[in-house]
Each structure stands twice: as C-alpha cells, then as structure tokens.
Amino acid sequence: MTSEQFAVFSEFRRDFKEYCKKISDEFGSVLVPLQKTAAQKDTPDYPAENPVVYNTALDEITEQSQIRLIVIGDNPGKDEQLAKNRKYLVGQSGKIAAGFFQKNPQFNTDFRKNAIILNKTPVHTAKTKHLKFLAENGGEKIRQLLQESQLYMAQKTARLHIDLCHAASTEDEKPEIFLVGYSELKKNGIFTAYRDELKKNYGNFPEEWEKVLVFQHFSMNRFSIDLKEYIKNNGTQDMVQAAHDLGTLHKNEIF
Template sequence: MTTVQFNIFSDFRNDFRTYCKKLSEEFSSILIPLQKSAAQKDTPDYPLENPVVYNTALDEITEQSQIRLIVIGDNPGKDEQLSKNQKYLVGQSGKIAASFFQKNPEFNTDFRKNAIILNKTPVHTAKTKHIKFLLSNGDEKIQKLILESQVYMAQKTAELHISLCRAAQTEAEKPEIFLVGYSELKKNGIFTEYKNELKKIYSSAPEEWKKVFVFQHFSMNRFSIDLKNFMLAQNNQDIVQAAHALGTIHKNEIWTLP
C-alpha cells in the first residue's frame, strides 16, 4: 500500500476495533444467552467465547502489504469467535476460499496476505440463519444492534474501499470488493440493511462501484460451482474475466430487485 492508503486503512482498523470492543462490553451479557439458544436446535454444543468478533487478522496488515481484495462474508461463526482465532473466514468456508485462490494464480491473490476480510456484521452466530432467531427473540436493543451493525459495516467498508481506490497511484493498487453471500442480500434477506446502505454510499462513487462484485458464498463450494457453470455456459476460459462478468451480473440482479 502507499503511505496514504495505509493511513486510511489504519484509521479504519482503529475505529473498527474500538467499535467491536464497545459492542462487546455493552451487549455480551444479553447476546450470549440468545446465541446459545439459537444454536441449540441444529448445532452441536460449542464454547461460546466472543459474542462480538473483531478480526485480529487486520492487525497483521502493514504498509508493505499488497491488498488486492476486500472480501466480505456474512458474520463470524463458531471457529471465528474462538479466542484462539478471532479471525474471519477461518472455518471450512475460509479454507475453501483460500484453496480457490491458491488453485487459481490468475487472480494474483494470497487469500491470507492480499485480502482484507470483513463481514456484514461482527455479531456472532453459529450459523448465519441464526441471526433471524436473534431478531425474533431479542428485545429492541438486540434488534437495533443487528440492524445498526450492518449499517456501520456497510458505511465503513464502502468508505474504506473508495478511499483506498482514490489514494492509489496505479490501477493495480485499487482493490476490488468480492461480496459473497448472494442469497441473503435478496429481498427479505438477513442483510438487506447492509445492501441498502452500501449502495447509498456508492451512489456518489460510480467508478469505484464498478470494482464491487457479488457472488455466491464460499461455503459448500457454491462460489466455485457457480463460476464454473457460468464459464461453461459462456464458453469463457479466462477465469478472472468470467468472475468479473458473473460478479457484475449478480450485483445488478441484487440491486435491481424490489
């Protein structure tokens, strides 16, 4: 990164770390019982250690880091919230993502070194769908937390991306956004607040918006399967070009739906 880019990132990182700490201090006592109850029906018992998760992998990024992607997942799961981890996309989905980029060097991206990994909310649930349980069974404070955390993440992520692009000295220094988790961005999906706020920020940044791509989630290999099927249908063997085309199609689908 350039010095200006790193300063932009550092400000974002400090703000995000402080935000997660504040949420954890304020909401842990009421979040943990709900998170445990949400997991009881379909998730084996696990140690719930961090109800709100800051991604400590951000602390490993330095001015010498070459950031090519901002990858946005859903929310921290079982592995991500463990105190020994406290990093995003380190479970099975993260392993699939890392393997994808390793197997496809055309992207020139090491998932653990060249990507800023964020989520649509830092609030943990064992499975993303459990957020609906929190919204349905939590009080007004919990409902407000879930929705406002999405707005916060959308605002801060969009501002970070736009600022990094505008501070770049070359085209190669402008990161792209890979926004994964297509289905929950649809109408009545869990992350519609995130979707709406994200587009609002980019309304004044049309050039940077072109670098935002939407995909299926990495889990269950849906990202790779969707991309492979698209390449076969289009008879396109350039995987980077195909990813950009597919990511743009999904983006347009998501933001043109009512």
Template sequence: MTPSQFKIFSDFRSSFRSYCDELSSAYGEDLKPLQVAARLKDTPEYPIETPVVYNTALDEITQESEIRLIVIGDNPGKDEQRSYNQKYLVGQSGKIAAGFFLKNPEFQTDFRKNAIILNKTPLHTAKTNHLKYLLKNGGEKIAKIISESQIYMAQKTAQLHKDLCAAASEGGIAPEVWLVGYAELKGKGLFLEYRDELKKSYGESQAWEKVFVFQHFSMNRFSIDLNNFMKSHADFTILEAAHELGRIHKNEIFK
C-alpha cells in the first residue's frame, strides 16, 4: 500500500476495533445466552468465547501488504469466535476460498495476505441463519444492534474502499470488493439493510464499478456457480468470467 492507503486502512482498523470493543462491553452478556440457545437445535455444543468478533487478521496487515481484495462475508461463525482465532473466514468456507485463489494464480491473490476480510456484522452466531433466532428472541435491544451493526459495516466498508481507490493514484492498487453471500442479500434475506446502505454509501463514486457480488464460498457454492457460468462462456478466462458473473449478480441484487 502507499503511505496514504496505509493511513486510510490504519484509521479504519482502529475505528473498527474500538467499535467491536464497545459492542462487546455493551451487549456481550446479553448476546451469549441467545447465541447458546440459537445453536441448540442443529449445532454441536461449543464454548461461546467472543460474542462480538473483531478480525485480528487485520492487525497483520502492514504498509508492505499488497491489498487486492476486500472480501465481505456474512458474520463470524463458531471457529471465528474462538479465543485462539478471532479471525474471519477461518472455518471450512475460508479454507475453500483460500484454495480457490491458490489454484487460480491469475487473480494474483493470496487469500491470507492480499485480502482485507470483513463481515456484514461482527455479531457471532454458529450459523448465519441463527441470527433469525436472535432477532426473534432478543427483543428490541438486540434487533436494534443487529440492524445498526449492518449499517455501520456498510458505511465504513464503502468509505474504506472509496478512499483506498482514490489514494491508488499515487501508485498503489485499487482493490476490488467481493461481496459474497448472494442469498441473504435478496428477498427476505438477513442482510437487506447492509445491501441498501452499501449502495447508498457509494453514491456516485467510480469505486462502485469495482464491487462484485457472488455466491458464498461455503459448500463450494461460489466455485460451482462460477464453473457453471464458464460452461456457457467458454471463450472467457476465469478472471473475465468472475468479473462478468459478479456484475450479473450485482445487477440482480442492486436493482
């Protein structure tokens, strides 16, 4: 990153860390019993260690880091919230994502070194759809923070991306945004507030052209979707196919 880009990122990182600390202090004890109850139906027991998860992998990014992607997942799962992790996309979905980029060097991306990984909310649940339990049983207080955290993350992520792209004119890389988790961004999905606030926050910025939408990496849905697309677009390189598919899904989501 250029010095300006690293300053932009460092300010974002500091603000995001403080935000997660504030949420944890204010809501952590309210969230824990709900997170435990939400997983009872379909998830083996595990300790709830971090109800609100800051991504400590951000602390490993330095000015020498070549950031090519901002990847936006859903919310931290059971592996992500473990005290020895506290990092995003380190479970099976993250391993699939890392494997995809390793197998496709055309993207010039090491998932663990060249990507800023964020979520649509830092609130933990074992599975993303468990957020529905929190919304239903947590009362107005929890419903409000689920909503507000989505809006916060959308605003801060859009601003980070816009600023990094603007500062790339000094010789840095203008990163792309890969917004994964297509299903929960449409219909009655969990992250409609994130979706709407994200688009609003970009305004007329040209950085919006570098935002792409995909299926989630979980259960290999991203790769299956991309491979199916390439079957009917045999003349595309994998880079071209990913960008075109990401634009198609983006147009479907952001109508």
C-alpha cells in the first residue's frame, strides 16, 4: 500500500475495532442467550465465546501489504467467533475461498494476504439466517442494533474502498470489492439495509462503483459453480474478465 492508503486503512481499522468493542460491551449479555437459542433448532452445540466479532486478521495488515480485494461476507459464524480465531471466513467457506484463489493464480491474489475481509455485520450467529431470529425475538434494541450495524459497515466499507482508490498511485493499487451472498441482498433479504446504504455511499463515485462486484457465496462451491457456468454459457476463456463480467451482471440484478 502507499503510505496514504495505509493511513486510510489504519483509521478504518481503529474505528472498526472500537465499534465492535462498544457494541459487544453494550449488547453482549443480551446477544449470547439469543444466539444460543437461535442455534438450538438446527446447529450442534458449540461454545459461544464472542457475540460480536472484530476481525483480528486486520491487525496483520501492514504498509507493505498488497491489497487487491475487499471481500465482504455475511456475518461471523461458529468458527469465526471462537476466542482462538476471531477472524472472518476461517470456516469451510473461507477454506473454499482460499482454495479458489490458490488454484487460479491468474487472479494474482493470496486470499489470506492480499484481501481485506469484512462482513455486513459483526454480530455473530451460527448461521446467517439466525439473524432473523435475533431481530424478531431480541426486542427493539436488538432489532435496531442489527439494522444500525449494517448501515455502519456499509458506510465504513464504502468510504474505505473509495479512499483506498483515491490514495492509489497506480491503477493496480485500486482494489475491487467482492460482495458475496447474492440471495440475502435481494428484496426482503436479511441484508437489504446494507445493500441500499452501500449504493447510496457511492452516489458521487461512479468509477469506484464499477469496482464493486456481486457474487454467490463461496460456501458449497456456489461461487465457483456460478462462475464456471457463466464461462461455459458465454464461451469466455479469460477467467478474471469473466469474474468481472459476472460480478457486474449480479450487481445490476441486485442494485
């Protein structure tokens, strides 16, 4: 990163860490029993250790890091919230994502070194769909927390991305956003608040908006299957270009 990019990132990281601590201190005691109850119906018992998760992998990023992607998942799951981890996309979906980039060196991206990994909310649930349970059973304060945390992440992520692009010294230093989780961004999905706020924050930045791409989840290989199907149907040989085209197609469908 350029020194200006690293200053931008450092400010984002500091603010995000403070935000996660703040909402964890304020809402953690209420969230944990809700998260456990939500998981009982369809999830084996697991230790609930962090109701709100800051991605500690961000602390490993330095000025020497080459950031090519900002990857946005849904929310921290069972593995992500464990005290030994406290990192995003370290479960099965993250392993699939890391494997995809390892198998496709044309993207010139090490998933663990060249990507800033964020979520649409830092509030943990064992499965993303459990956020609905929290919103419906946690009272007005929890419902507002889930809404406001999406707005916060959308605003901060857009600002980070735009500022990183503006602080770049070459075109290659301007990262793209891979926004994964196509279905829950649709109408009546869990993350419509995030979707709408993200788009609003790019209103005056059309060039940076072009670098925002939407995809299926990495889980169950849906990202790869969708991309391979697009390549097959369009006769494209360049996988990087195909990913950009598919991500733009999904973005236009969602937004």
